[in-house]
Amino acid sequence: MPDRRDDFSVAHMAQLARLRLTADEELLYTKQVGDILEHARQVLSVDTSGVTTASSEDEATGRTRSDTVQPSLPRDAALGNAPDAVGRSGHFRVPKVLG
Amino acid sequence: MPLWDWSAAALHARFAAGDVSALDICQAFIDRIARTNTALNAFLTIDADRALGRAAALDREVDRRALGPLAGVPIAIKDTLCTEGMATTAGSRMLAGFIPPYSATAVQRLEAAGAVVIGKTNCDEFAMGSSNEHSAFGVVRNPWALDRTPGGSSGGSAAAVAARLAPAALGSDTGGSVRQPAGFCGVVGVRPTYGRLSRYGLVAFASSLDQIGPIAHNVLDAALLLRVMAGYDARDATSAQDAVPDYPAALTGDIRGCRIGVPAALVHTGVDEPVRTCFVQALEVLAARGATLVDIAWPHASMAVPVYYVIATAEASSNLARYDGVRYGYRTSGSPVLREMYERSRDEGFGAEVKRRIILGTFVLSAGYHDAFYVKAQQARALITHEIESALEHCDAVALPTSPTAAFPLGDRLADPLQMYMADVFTVGASMAGLPALSVPCGFVDPRLPVGLQLVGRRFDEATILRIAEAYERDRPWGASLPSLPS
Numbered sequence: 001m002p003d004r005r006d007d008f009s010v011a012h013m014a015q016l017a018r019l020r021l022t023a024d025e026e027l028l029y030t031k032q033v034g035d036i037l038e039h040a041r042q043v044l045s046v047d048t049s050g051v052t053t054a055s056s057e058d059e060a061t062g063r064t065r066s067d068t069v070q071p072s073l074p075r076d077a078a079l080g081n082a083p084d085a086v087g088r089s090g091h092f093r094v095p096k097v098l099g
Numbered sequence: 100m101p102l103w104d105w106s107a108a109a110l111h112a113r114f115a116a117g118d119v120s121a122l123d124i125c126q127a128f129i130d131r132i133a134r135t136n137t138a139l140n141a142f143l144t145i146d147a148d149r150a151l152g153r154a155a156a157l158d159r160e161v162d163r164r165a166l167g168p169l170a171g172v173p174i175a176i177k178d179t180l181c182t183e184g185m186a187t188t189a190g191s192r193m194l195a196g197f198i199p200p201y202s203a204t205a206v207q208r209l210e211a212a213g214a215v216v217i218g219k220t221n222c223d224e225f226a227m228g229s230s231n232e233h234s235a236f237g238v239v240r241n242p243w244a245l246d247r248t249p250g251g252s253s254g255g256s257a258a259a260v261a262a263r264l265a266p267a268a269l270g271s272d273t274g275g276s277v278r279q280p281a282g283f284c285g286v287v288g289v290r291p292t293y294g295r296l297s298r299y300g301l302v303a304f305a306s307s308l309d310q311i312g313p314i315a316h317n318v319l320d321a322a323l324l325l326r327v328m329a330g331y332d333a334r335d336a337t338s339a340q341d342a343v344p345d346y347p348a349a350l351t352g353d354i355r356g357c358r359i360g361v362p363a364a365l366v367h368t369g370v371d372e373p374v375r376t377c378f379v380q381a382l383e384v385l386a387a388r389g390a391t392l393v394d395i396a397w398p399h400a401s402m403a404v405p406v407y408y409v410i411a412t413a414e415a416s417s418n419l420a421r422y423d424g425v426r427y428g429y430r431t432s433g434s435p436v437l438r439e440m441y442e443r444s445r446d447e448g449f450g451a452e453v454k455r456r457i458i459l460g461t462f463v464l465s466a467g468y469h470d471a472f473y474v475k476a477q478q479a480r481a482l483i484t485h486e487i488e489s490a491l492e493h494c495d496a497v498a499l500p501t502s503p504t505a506a507f508p509l510g511d512r513l514a515d516p517l518q519m520y521m522a523d524v525f526t527v528g529a530s531m532a533g534l535p536a537l538s539v540p541c542g543f544v545d546p547r548l549p550v551g552l553q554l555v556g557r558r559f560d561e562a563t564i565l566r567i568a569e570a571y572e573r574d575r576p577w578g579a580s581l582p583s584l585p586s
Contacts, residue, residue: 013461017416018423019454020442028451033458036517040405040459044471048478051485063336077200083430092425099436 008037102127104581107172107266107320111213114171115163121154121171125215128173132218132264135584138245140237141259143178144186145218153215169327170213175265177256178219179226180311181300182206185216189302190224190234190252193422193429193448203300204335205269205311205328212327217265220255224450225419226271226304228252229279229522230512233452238509241284242582243548247506250280250522256314257284261549262584267315267324273304274407275501275526277312278538282501282551285540286578287321287568288314292559293533294339296325297332305414306337308407308530316578318539318569322346325561341559349562350569355389357567359554360494362397369524370503377542377550378500384574385498385567395490395497399483400528404520406483407527409463409476415453416460422448455516484532491534491557496564499525501538501551525553535561539568540577549577 010030014021021029079085084093102110102124113119129147136142150173157163157170176182179189181199188194202210210216223233231239231254239254241247242262249258253270257280260268270277272290281288290312298309313324329343361382366375386392424430424444431443449457463472490497502522512519529536535558538551552571556564572578 008462010458013458013465016465017420017457017461018438018441018445019449019457020439020446021454022446025446025451025454029455029458032516033455033462036408036455036459036520037462039517040409040463040472042402042405043409043476043479046399046402046406046475046479046482048475048482051478051481065333073200078426080200081197081427083424083428094425095435095437095440097437 008034103131103263105266106316107169108323110172110266111169115166117163121157121215122151124171125150125154125173125217128217128265135262135264138584139240139242139258139262141220141239141255141262141264142175142218143188143221143236143255146185149185150215150217157213157215167212167327168323169209172214172267173217173265174209174214175218175220175256175259175268176206176216177222177253177268177270179222179271179302180206180269181302182216182219185219187219187302188236189226190222190236191448191450191453192235195235195429197427199300201300203311204297204332206300208328209324220253220259220268222255223252224453225302225415226252226273226276227415227452227456229275229519230507230509231255231280232509232513233450235450240509241506242584243285244506244546246508247548248283248509250283250506252276253288253314254280257281257286257288260284260286260314260316261582263581267313267320270312270314271301272310272312272530273308274411274530275523277314278501278526278536278551278553279522281314282538282553283506283549285549285580286314286316287318287537287539288312289321289325289537289561289565290529290535291325291329291561292339292535294337295329295535295559295561297335297338299332299334303418305411306418307414308411317576318565318572319347319350321537322350322565339559344562346562346565349566351566352570352573354385354567354570357390357496358393358494359385359390359567360393360395360490360497362400362497362499363394365397365400366500370500371505373544374500374503374505374550377544378552381541381552381571381575382498384571388570388574390567393494395494397486397490397528399479399486402479403483403528403531404524406476406479407523407531408459408520409472410480410531412456412460413464413473414460416457416464419453419457424448452516480531483528487528487532487534487555496567497555499553499555501525501553505544505548505550529555534558535564537564537568539572541571541575542577
């Protein structure tokens, strides 16, 4: 059960969230986010036994449109803000996956 | 009275009547921004050429009265809304230099109504903050006291309107980010019902909570902007198909028989005494105009902030996963491997508050904790929603202070993020319930800092809370007050 402060690891969360934190950041956020999490744990004590549905159900669920091609962003516009794009082929260029 | 001190409605009326040109109106605000923005840092981008060009085009139209209801009116846009061809940073280094290839629906509709977008306003990074101290481009200062926060995250928009750098502005509100800065800056700010106004083109923070809203000197202007922008948009899957009422026409001034619910227990603790005094006096004005005050209960009010921060950070951690240095935004240099590029780009591009929220959000969604935290929080959210909606069966609107305090000094809460989050205690409830809410100025506390009265309404009943607010404003036009700034 998530009822202990020491089950929270900033390093692990940073890894999941693809953040390369500095040592100072890790130390600071362990304290700060840890404090916020302790406050947030109050949520666990709320009596929701009478609640039948979670609030995340979207009333608009199920609204569809026909599967037809519609105008979309021109390729040059889509590439326009890329840090490194190959306009000729329409690719975003990135470093290699494996070192 | 100088042009920059006129309301949006009045400016449009004068333009439509031929009394003043759109060019003169636009230039008046551009000049005022040039004199005043340095002290406030409210604007990040001004596109004077584009705005003046647009104004000149309006002036060339033969029949001004056939133009839209906002023709000639300059508008400032919070930098979390995309504006085609104009820099949009969301207050973040991650999007420095980003030029959107499209405009948000809300912006498109304002421009179709003849409004002139004058520039982009500063905000807390990715709309995460309550003081506008988390922008990558410097803090925004409150026009009423330059050593104080304007509130956040729409601090730039609220400060711009309060200082008359624009007659009206757009903000975005996730947990209170239109209402709270409106309260701190002495202007009107409206958060519509969830789904009332399209989120297409709004940089996403928490998708089940985000809404765009108008900020203006007075309720009529806010109602005008809301009417122009509201309504179904096929490009937003959560957009409501409910008809849009004529909000300005609802401002009759008549609130006789209106029942206003007040959670007395909530207001009597945790609110600064001078703020509570302004709030109580505002209720007395409403009662004198024929409204009935009703005591209501909100048993789980104290849970609103922690529930909000579980849900909002969870959604933020998901939404901000798109910023990876690949397709747009900041990319670190010198990383030979893709994963390192992701990690360094995100660590270098995001500020501390954003990283804190991503970390917390990742945790509450992670394996072993998702059901206990996130699902539980959504159930608690349903409970809180039910409590507010039940209260609204016995009253037409709920009244609360917008914030428990007036604007606090810059730097005061930076070391304690949790204390900063508590500034949202009265605003997150309406956000989570998806209900419309607004802040209207209700007085000043020492040393001349504005205080806001918040009204929360039933779903899609913006008209009632606008009507109550405007009726109050007829007796107490606090929004007409002007801070002392270089003119």
